[in-house]
Amino acid sequence: GGIHETLFFPDPKLPCRNHRKPGGCRRQNCEYSHEPTSLTRFLDYLASARQTLDICVFTITNDDISDVVLDLYRKGVKIRIITDNDQAHTQGSDIAKFQAAGIAVRQDKTPAHMHHKFAIIDGRLLMNGSFNWTRQAVTSNNENVTVLSDPTVITSFQGQFNKLWAEFGR
Amino acid sequence: GGIHETLFFPDPKLPCRNHRKPGGCRRQNCEYSHEPTSLTRFLDYLASARQTLDICVFTITNDDISDVVLDLYRKGVKIRIITDNDQAHTQGSDIAKFQAAGIAVRQDKTPAHMHHKFAIIDGRLLMNGSFNWTRQAVTSNNENVTVLSDPTVITSFQGQFNKLWAEFGR
Ligand SMILES: [Zn+2]
Numbered sequence: 001g002g003i004h005e006t007l008f009f010p011d012p013k014l015p016c017r018n019h020r021k022p023g024g025c026r027r028q029n030c031e032y033s034h035e036p037t038s039l040t041r042f043l044d045y046l047a048s049a050r051q052t053l054d055i056c057v058f059t060i061t062n063d064d065i066s067d068v069v070l071d072l073y074r075k076g077v078k079i080r081i082i083t084d085n086d087q088a089h090t091q092g093s094d095i096a097k098f099q100a101a102g103i104a105v106r107q108d109k110t111p112a113h114m115h116h117k118f119a120i121i122d123g124r125l126l127m128n129g130s131f132n133w134t135r136q137a138v139t140s141n142n143e144n145v146t147v148l149s150d151p152t153v154i155t156s157f158q159g160q161f162n163k164l165w166a167e168f169g170r
Numbered sequence: 171g172g173i174h175e176t177l178f179f180p181d182p183k184l185p186c187r188n189h190r191k192p193g194g195c196r197r198q199n200c201e202y203s204h205e206p207t208s209l210t211r212f213l214d215y216l217a218s219a220r221q222t223l224d225i226c227v228f229t230i231t232n233d234d235i236s237d238v239v240l241d242l243y244r245k246g247v248k249i250r251i252i253t254d255n256d257q258a259h260t261q262g263s264d265i266a267k268f269q270a271a272g273i274a275v276r277q278d279k280t281p282a283h284m285h286h287k288f289a290i291i292d293g294r295l296l297m298n299g300s301f302n303w304t305r306q307a308v309t310s311n312n313e314n315v316t317v318l319s320d321p322t323v324i325t326s327f328q329g330q331f332n333k334l335w336a337e338f339g340r
């Protein structure tokens with residue numbers, strides 16, 4: 001029982017932003033995807049958060065993803081983000097945007113990598129795999145994200161998130 | 171039901187190779203671990219392969235892991251390895267060693283990354299997560315490997331493996 005779906009990348013195209021908004025896209029020969037893709041599935045799972053969203057991801061530079069995160073925050077979802085300091089200052093990183101909006105962000109400040117790429121949605125869904133939250137990973141790389149509702153797995157990852165959150169808050 | 175264990179890194183130490191051999195380790199104050207760690211759990215799962223082992227991993231430079239793979243191959247386990255060409259030539263890569271031993275290896279030859287880090291053991295266990303098969307990832311990085319026996323998830327990953335195997339064989 002439960003959810004156990006795996007999303008594989010690369011997608012053929014990035015999703016059309018207009019198509020995902022009310023009113024849709026009116027561009028002729030739009031170069032972006034109007035069909036469901038792995039990224040639109042990913043965004044839909046992320047957007048399903050109602051109470052809490054715990055994100056623990058090495059690199060976050062994909063604006064389609066960060067727009068969903070910022071939108072959830074504005075709607076009152078409690079968001080915590082752990083990332084890697086080596087990546088937080090690279091070009092295109094969305095970390096500064098999250099901090100400016102008021103989202104709680106903690107960073108691994110050691111030379112080692114905080115290399116996880118997982119998120120926990122409402123304590124009931126885990127998204128985990130090889131996928132960093134970048135644009136390159138969507139349309140170029142071979143990547144996976146497994147979406148699971150297994151309570152044993154979620155308890156493990158929630159414990160790890162809480163441990164790192166405390167550790168990087170010192 | 172089934173297996174759903176998550177291994178988190180970093181480990182405090184690399185495992186002692188002598189301790190894992192018959193006869194054990196006689197070094198006084200051995201600097202390596204004689205206790206179970208995430209890596210020894212990982213190696214034990216890997217070594218449980220009896221028929222087939224399909225590996226699809228971005229970087230493989232960890233000799234503790236590649237020794238287990240080579241040992242399984244000598245025992246007659248059918249092994250297939252997919253990796254990334256950018257990584258196959260980096261220092262310490264074990265890919266040349268696998269090829270010299272006769273193991274079937276296929277590589278992503280595009281500039282994009284074959285970024286997966288998963289293995290399927292006997293078509294019954296999946297190991298997947300953020301963990302590249304390197305030494306740094308064991309004792310420095312924050313990493314995860316989830317071990318699952320879920321048939322739905324395994325079917326997805328086996329399909330993806332077979333697809334990439336065919337694609338990189340052209
Ligand atoms: Zn469009």
Ligand SMILES: [Zn+2]
Pocket residue numbers: 186187188189195196197200201202203204
């Ligand atoms: Zn020892």
